[in-house]
Amino acid sequence: MRSRFFMRRWLVIAAEAVAVTGAAHAAVFKCKGADGTLVLQDSACGPSTQALHPAAANDGPPVNLSLPLDQRVKNPHDKRRLDAAVHITGLQSGLRKRIEHCQKHAPEQVPVMQSLLDGWRSERAAAIAASERLMEKYLTATERVDALAQFDRALSSPIEMSINSDPAVNANNCKNAALKMRQFMEKRYAGDYTTVVGGR
Numbered sequence: 340m341r342s343r344f345f346m347r348r349w350l351v352i353a354a355e356a357v358a359v360t361g362a363a364h365a366a367v368f369k370c371k372g373a374d375g376t377l378v379l380q381d382s383a384c385g386p387s388t389q390a391l392h393p394a395a396a397n398d399g400p401p402v403n404l405s406l407p408l409d410q411r412v413k414n415p416h417d418k419r420r421l422d423a424a425v426h427i428t429g430l431q432s433g434l435r436k437r438i439e440h441c442q443k444h445a446p447e448q449v450p451v452m453q454s455l456l457d458g459w460r461s462e463r464a465a466a467i468a469a470s471e472r473l474m475e476k477y478l479t480a481t482e483r484v485d486a487l488a489q490f491d492r493a494l495s496s497p498i499e500m501s502i503n504s505d506p507a508v509n510a511n512n513c514k515n516a517a518l519k520m521r522q523f524m525e526k527r528y529a530g531d532y533t534t535v536v537g538g539r
Contacts, residue, residue: 408477423470423532424471431456434452437452
């Protein structure tokens, strides 16, 4: 139920963004960070990142991205896979941001956090790659950024890592970050890894 609600919610937000931004899609760049993480940004890839060409999605014929979003993703199976792809890609992006956040407020916690993220990325490499392909296939660049931003906001509460104006609160959150990351990666959205690589 939560997954379907999340899917409907960000589909609406992304569709509204398309109507507003129009040709701005070309202003979003897909880059690869120094640690191998996918980075979507509104400026050209810098010296510490590598520009990536869109990945080919071997999941049927190309989708016309000029169509309204609800017309691109009609099949319930495709909707489930795309929803799972947003969860997985958003989890990778969100955890990377939290590592950067803790680098400022509790740097001693970062090595453990980075090790957890690297291990998860290695273990789930096929699902992560499939997720990126699905998002490339069904969503415009702006829609991908919007979907990941919404997921990141949802991620802040369960991991208790939302940025706070109080440095002491930030430091305390980072102290327990590794355990919360481990629990989140192992338990939340566990079925998405199978769903996203399921194909047709």
